[in-house]
Amino acid sequence: MRDEVDLLAAVTVLGVLEQAYFALQVIYARRKYRISPPETTGHPEFERIFRAQANCSEYFPIFLSLLWVSGIFFHQGLAASCGVLYLHARVRYFWGYVQDTQGRLGPLYASAWLLWLLLGLAVAGLLAHFLLPPSCPWVLVWPLRLLGAH
Numbered sequence: 001m002r003d004e005v006d007l008l009a010a011v012t013v014l015g016v017l018e019q020a021y022f023a024l025q026v027i028y029a030r031r032k033y034r035i036s037p038p039e040t041t042g043h044p045e046f047e048r049i050f051r052a053q054a055n056c057s058e059y060f061p062i063f064l065s066l067l068w069v070s071g072i073f074f075h076q077g078l079a080a081s082c083g084v085l086y087l088h089a090r091v092r093y094f095w096g097y098v099q100d101t102q103g104r105l106g107p108l109y110a111s112a113w114l115l116w117l118l119l120g121l122a123v124a125g126l127l128a129h130f131l132l133p134p135s136c137p138w139v140l141v142w143p144l145r146l147l148g149a150h
Contacts (some may be wrong), residue, residue, distance in 0.1 A: 007080035008071040011087070012064060019060055022027065022053040022094060039093070052097035052104070056090050066118035071123030078084055080119065086114040 026049055030036065033043040040050055063086055071079035089111035096103030 004076065005068075005071065007076050008068055008083075009072065011067060011080045011083035015060065015064065015067075015083070015087055018090065022056050025049050025098075026053045026134060027092075048098050053095045055097075056094060057112070061089075063115065063118075066115060066122050068123060070121035072119045073129050074121040075125075079121060082114050082118050084123070086111055086118070089114060 014073060029043075029046045029049040033046045035042040036047055061145055063083070065073055067083045067086075070082070089107045091102050093107035093111060096105075
């Protein structure tokens with residue numbers, strides 16, 4: 001069982017570490033600009049750090065769900081690769097947002113594209129799993145089988 005999800009687990013832990021890093025950046029910014037919870041406004045740099053962290057946190061459950069479903073039902077290696085690219089795009093998004101709100105746009109589009117790709121892989125894997133018998137002779141199904149879709 002472990003070999004079937006080891007890459008997904010590794011990307012998940014990496015993502016959790018990334019989320020912790022973002023949360024620490026908010027804590028450091030609160031101290032630097034003397035903004036106590038529950039306040040969320042103040043210095044513009046603090047507000048950008050806070051908003052970048054909140055946005056990354058909002059999308060994290062969606063990312064994890066799609067990572068695991070696409071990895072289990074389509075292909076673990078492909079899903080994990082997309083996951084690493086997504087996490088990289090989110091780090092770039094975070095720091096782009098901190099420096100200038102326009103700096104977040106390129107990484108934002110990249111991370112959104114990767115979420116759509118993971119969604120497509122998840123849907124394809126689930127459709128293959130539920131609708132196609134293992135002995136299906138359709139030529140169009142063969143690429144899915146080669147990639148490991150069930």
